[in-house]
Amino acid sequence: MNRVAKAPRLPEPPPPSEAVRLAEALIFCAPSPLTAADLAVRLPPGTDVPAVLAEIARAYAARGLTLARIAGGYAFRTAPDLAPVLRGGLPEPRKLSRAALETLAIVAYHQPVTRAEIEEIRGVTTSKGSLDLLLETGWVRLRGRRRTPGRPVTYGTTPAFLDHFGLDAVSDLPGLDELKGLGLIEGRLPAGFRVPQPGDEAQADEDPIADSLAPGDAAAD
CATH class of the missing domain: 1.10.10.10 (Winged helix-like DNA-binding domain superfamily/Winged helix DNA-binding domain)
Incomplete structure (x- = not known):
């Protein structure tokens, strides 16, 4: 056996x-x-x-x-x-307007960026409400002031933005090839078109801004 x-x-x-x-x-x-x-x-x-x-x-x-x-x-x-599997049981998050989403994307990829630069990239006037909403969500912060006439405020993203989108750093944002793969960029692109390499390092022409500055002061630039 x-x-x-x-x-x-x-x-x-x-x-x-x-x-x-x-x-x-x-x-x-x-x-x-x-x-x-x-x-x-x-x-x-x-x-x-x-x-x-x-x-x-x-x-x-x-x-x-x-x-x-x-x-x-x-x-x-x-x-x-x-x-x-889990997504179906969660309440729908508050949706941002198209203008707010475009503004958030510009801030994320071009930071530090001023309101005038946001408007130049979008090609339209950016309403105070869009920036205030992003400040209230905690995804965008007032970074500093440019050392240029008028001392415009610069904007950047926050750790809460990285947390919400599951990023370790802004450099982890998708590049051009990834955006194409996600279907977010389609068709032929203009010659020389590129997606900026985002970063949140301090700039030589930027002075830190007081953290106590209220969101309503965003219109000061």
Whole structure:
């Protein structure tokens, strides 16, 4: 009588360390993405933060939540392949007008950009309401003032913008080939047409603006 050999029992994976458990809890409870520096302050001294993050990412790789790098920090997000299933049960988000969407795209790709530059790119006057709405959503901020006559205000995107669109940095915005692949750019393009490489670095001709400046001051430029 032949006996079927039993498969060797694989060892159980070691339980997560206290540092991993604590980091997991901190990220889960945080209202916004946490950076590695944020975690280092809260974790035991000497903790290898990159290794802890790698372990959390590995543990959640095949689960309903994944560890995502967003706006320079880390947060748990729904696994991308589950998004179509979950979307139907969520309330419809507030939709932006076409003018507001165009303005947001210009700010994202051309930042730092002034209101006059936005109007030049769009070819139409930009209403105060569109910029105020974007400021109120928290996706656009007042960056600074240009060192030019009139000292116009410059606009840029915020960490909340990156968080909402699942980006780690504005440089992760889709380029020309990706926009074509998404069907957002069709037909023949003018010679020399290009999508600007977005960035949020400070510019030499730009002075920082006080964070306390109210959204209503956007019209001051």
